[in-house]
Amino acid sequence: MQRCLQLARLVVGYTSPNPLVGAVVVKDGKIVGEGFHPGAGEPHAEVFALRDAGEQARGATVYVNLEPCNHYGRTPPCSEALIKAGVAKVVVGMVDPNPLVSGRGIAKLQAAGVDVLTGVEEADCRLLNEGFIHRVLYHKPFGILKYAMTLDGKIATSSGHSTWVTNDATRQAVHRLRSACDAVIIGGNTVRQDNPHLTNHGQGNHSPLRVVMSRHLNLPSSANLWNTDNAQTVVLTKVGANPEFQALLYRQGVEVVELEPLTPNQVMTYFYNRGFCKVLWECGGILAANAIAQGAVQKVLAFIAPKIIGGVKAPGPVGNLGFATMNEALSLQCAEMHVIGSDFLITGYLPKH
Numbered sequence: 001m002q003r004c005l006q007l008a009r010l011v012v013g014y015t016s017p018n019p020l021v022g023a024v025v026v027k028d029g030k031i032v033g034e035g036f037h038p039g040a041g042e043p044h045a046e047v048f049a050l051r052d053a054g055e056q057a058r059g060a061t062v063y064v065n066l067e068p069c070n071h072y073g074r075t076p077p078c079s080e081a082l083i084k085a086g087v088a089k090v091v092v093g094m095v096d097p098n099p100l101v102s103g104r105g106i107a108k109l110q111a112a113g114v115d116v117l118t119g120v121e122e123a124d125c126r127l128l129n130e131g132f133i134h135r136v137l138y139h140k141p142f143g144i145l146k147y148a149m150t151l152d153g154k155i156a157t158s159s160g161h162s163t164w165v166t167n168d169a170t171r172q173a174v175h176r177l178r179s180a181c182d183a184v185i186i187g188g189n190t191v192r193q194d195n196p197h198l199t200n201h202g203q204g205n206h207s208p209l210r211v212v213m214s215r216h217l218n219l220p221s222s223a224n225l226w227n228t229d230n231a232q233t234v235v236l237t238k239v240g241a242n243p244e245f246q247a248l249l250y251r252q253g254v255e256v257v258e259l260e261p262l263t264p265n266q267v268m269t270y271f272y273n274r275g276f277c278k279v280l281w282e283c284g285g286i287l288a289a290n291a292i293a294q295g296a297v298q299k300v301l302a303f304i305a306p307k308i309i310g311g312v313k314a315p316g317p318v319g320n321l322g323f324a325t326m327n328e329a330l331s332l333q334c335a336e337m338h339v340i341g342s343d344f345l346i347t348g349y350l351p352k353h
């Protein structure tokens with residue numbers, strides 16, 4: 001199953017709205033076929049693995065991190081392909097939450113006499129596809145809030161200087177994280193203040209869509225994000241905002257989309273309709289607080305550098321949530337701490353809305 005996950009990860013960032021899936025065919029204790037799902041519209045992982053195994057699939061065991069499908073979507077059902085290939089056993093990482101599948105693939109295999117074992121390495125399988133699972137269950141992409149702060153909770157100095165809070169290894173981890181996401185979102189303030197690139201800087205193959213939320217388009221006419229040679233940018237704004245600036249962006253290949261209302265919740269609906277599974281919020285505190293308040297954030301990744309910068313006016317990672325007492329605090333679930341060189345990373349999930 002871990003090999004399935006390795007295969008699936010080869011195309012991390014490329015498969016949305018579909019999941020990341022790898023499959024392995026084992027006969028007499030040896031791997032005789034492997035495959036992964038390259039992206040929506042392409043055959044599923046099981047089909048590639050069966051093709052790779054050829055006749056050796058007969059009587060073999062197939063491992064796959066997601067339940068084989070049993071529906072005609074963009075491609076025909078894998079359950080039928082597995083039965084036709086004559087496999088003896090299928091080992092499944094997790095049941096597919098997609099209501100079109102959800103147990104039906106397993107039932108079809110069992111009805112045809114195929115032995116099925118489910119829930120193998122399930123936690124890792126769920127983690128790999130947490131974006132897909134959330135998308136399917138809640139009809140919104142999975143939102144991740146990432147920030148980097150000092151030990152005293154500042155994301156910049158009081159003058160706004162923020163390069164760099166964390167060490168090189170942490171910044172590379174963030175670039176890999178971007179590569180695994182469909183989009184990375186910031187607000188207009190971050191463009192004005194930091195002029196970021198928001199690319200993967202060569203960490204991973206996939207470049208996420210770079211997104212700026214700006215109500216009035218009071219943005220610089222020259223910015224790294226307006227260079228669309230290596231990565232696409234979309235600016236989300238209010239209906240009718242600053243037509244001259246919209247024209248300037250269009251000329252540079254930047255897509256402009258008008259949304260009403262321009263809120264994190266509406267943005268997540270827009271990106272669901274665009275087929276996205278995972279969206280990264282790399283914004284400042286005000287937008288981060290709005291995104292949390294509107295349920296657009298499911299997971300938090302807080303990178304912490306053991307430095308103290310001080311400053312009463314130095315900004316923190318999350319603005320006003322309207323809480324007055326400590327018992328209103330949002331407690332992260334399944335919180336974990338990781339060490340990245342001299343920095344620390346705390347991850348966890350926000351309570352469900």
Ligand SMILES: Nc1nc(O)c(N)c(N[C@@H]2O[C@H](COP(=O)(O)O)[C@@H](O)[C@H]2O)n1
Nearest residue numbers: 021037044045066067068073074075098
């Ligand atoms: N088990 C499995 N292996 C794959 O490689 C997959 N891509 C999936 N996806 C499931 O089928 C749905 C997509 O179907 P189409 O690609 O449109 O035919 C997807 O939503 C998953 O439920 N499953």
Ligand SMILES: [Zn+2]
Nearest residue numbers: 044069077078
């Ligand atoms: Zn399938």
